[in-house]
Amino acid sequence: MMRTLFLLPRIFFESVRQALQQLSGNKLRTVLSLSGITIGIFCVIMVLSAVDSLEANIQDSFKQLGDDVVYISKIPWGESPEEGNYWKYMRRPECSYRDYEVIKKQVTTADISTYTVFIGGGTVEYATSNATNVFFIGVTPDYKDMFGLEFYKGRYFTPAEFYRGTNQIVIGYDVAQTLFRSSEDPIGKYIKVRGQRLQIIGVLQKEGKDLINPLNFDQAALIPYNTARKYVNLKKAGFNRGRTSISVKAKEGVRLENMKVELTGVLRTARLLKPIEDNNFELNTLSIVSQIFENIFGIIRIAGYIIGFFAIIVGGFSVANIMFVSVKERTKLIGIKKALGAKNYVILMEFLVEAIILCLIGGMVGLIFVVLGAKAATAIAEYNIFLSPTNAIRGLLIASASGVVAGIIPAYRASRMVPVEAIRA
Numbered sequence: 001m002m003r004t005l006f007l008l009p010r011i012f013f014e015s016v017r018q019a020l021q022q023l024s025g026n027k028l029r030t031v032l033s034l035s036g037i038t039i040g041i042f043c044v045i046m047v048l049s050a051v052d053s054l055e056a057n058i059q060d061s062f063k064q065l066g067d068d069v070v071y072i073s074k075i076p077w078g079e080s081p082e083e084g085n086y087w088k089y090m091r092r093p094e095c096s097y098r099d100y101e102v103i104k105k106q107v108t109t110a111d112i113s114t115y116t117v118f119i120g121g122g123t124v125e126y127a128t129s130n131a132t133n134v135f136f137i138g139v140t141p142d143y144k145d146m147f148g149l150e151f152y153k154g155r156y157f158t159p160a161e162f163y164r165g166t167n168q169i170v171i172g173y174d175v176a177q178t179l180f181r182s183s184e185d186p187i188g189k190y191i192k193v194r195g196q197r198l199q200i201i202g203v204l205q206k207e208g209k210d211l212i213n214p215l216n217f218d219q220a221a222l223i224p225y226n227t228a229r230k231y232v233n234l235k236k237a238g239f240n241r242g243r244t245s246i247s248v249k250a251k252e253g254v255r256l257e258n259m260k261v262e263l264t265g266v267l268r269t270a271r272l273l274k275p276i277e278d279n280n281f282e283l284n285t286l287s288i289v290s291q292i293f294e295n296i297f298g299i300i301r302i303a304g305y306i307i308g309f310f311a312i313i314v315g316g317f318s319v320a321n322i323m324f325v326s327v328k329e330r331t332k333l334i335g336i337k338k339a340l341g342a343k344n345y346v347i348l349m350e351f352l353v354e355a356i357i358l359c360l361i362g363g364m365v366g367l368i369f370v371v372l373g374a375k376a377a378t379a380i381a382e383y384n385i386f387l388s389p390t391n392a393i394r395g396l397l398i399a400s401a402s403g404v405v406a407g408i409i410p411a412y413r414a415s416r417m418v419p420v421e422a423i424r425a
Contacts, residue, residue: 035315042369103263129179137220165291336419350414356400
């Protein structure tokens, strides 16, 4: 046993030397043979890297929504309209300001809560300039803290401004850039929205481009809830006009499921629902959206594995061909080694390690192409594509496994040679 352990490093380094000889001995044959492994690793790892990068970008995009927040609305996030419940959800009542007040007062597991009125898109005018497709949102005092809003200039609304419903507005960075020259300070200026004059008191910090931006504050405009009531008849609000929702953030240390149970009880009581009646509201969380994306990413990963699998099979046959040639070229040497006392497992390990080394070299070249491809794709796409250490290790493991599969038969044939016949050959 000790002798075997002593021989392992020697066998390994000898196999590495022989693998390098195979690479340098016939460069064209080696390049053509290892190209299959290189392409296979590139296909698999590039797809996995793109999916992981996409997933990371989407998760970052949703971070502003908060993973400890429950979003109350009349429509569930995780159900497709094709499932046939669309009109059932449309008949449900919109979240009311009274619901918000009850939650704010009675839900003990909640830290902060906000009531949001989505007014819809519109045009903002200032002097001779105008910004189109501005999304107007009516908000309550805790909206800034709920979504971590930061300001490029100016400030948020004061409690008094919320209460009185003053004609003041906070605009997104892109809206401000469209309406005002770079040298002009927008704070204090009056803009016209749907015939009303509103004074700008703040400009939000630029968010930049995300692959998925659930709340694009760069193109948004915030007004107090009591101001929004002047624009929208909330009692008769339809799907595309005056949609509302309530966001509730859990206290630190409180499990989201516990808060959902309390929210359900409080809302059912506030809406006078009988025990036999179903909920006429939905409690949505980011986990619902994450599950949808995980299913999509899982399918893409499987597709990447399938594409790479066929490329690696071709590469595996190529490496096996190299190994058969290597065994044939060194038949006499194998006979001499066995005649001098080399065991079958030593010959087997020697050629098997050589096959693995060859595949690892092909795999590392494939990873280099992945890095170059990721940089090129990042320069073109709107999000960062990267090669994670996990995917790099996964690529090398796949290459190693390919080496084992490709080299096992040639290595076994070499280990079973009869010394005298091998020397004569």
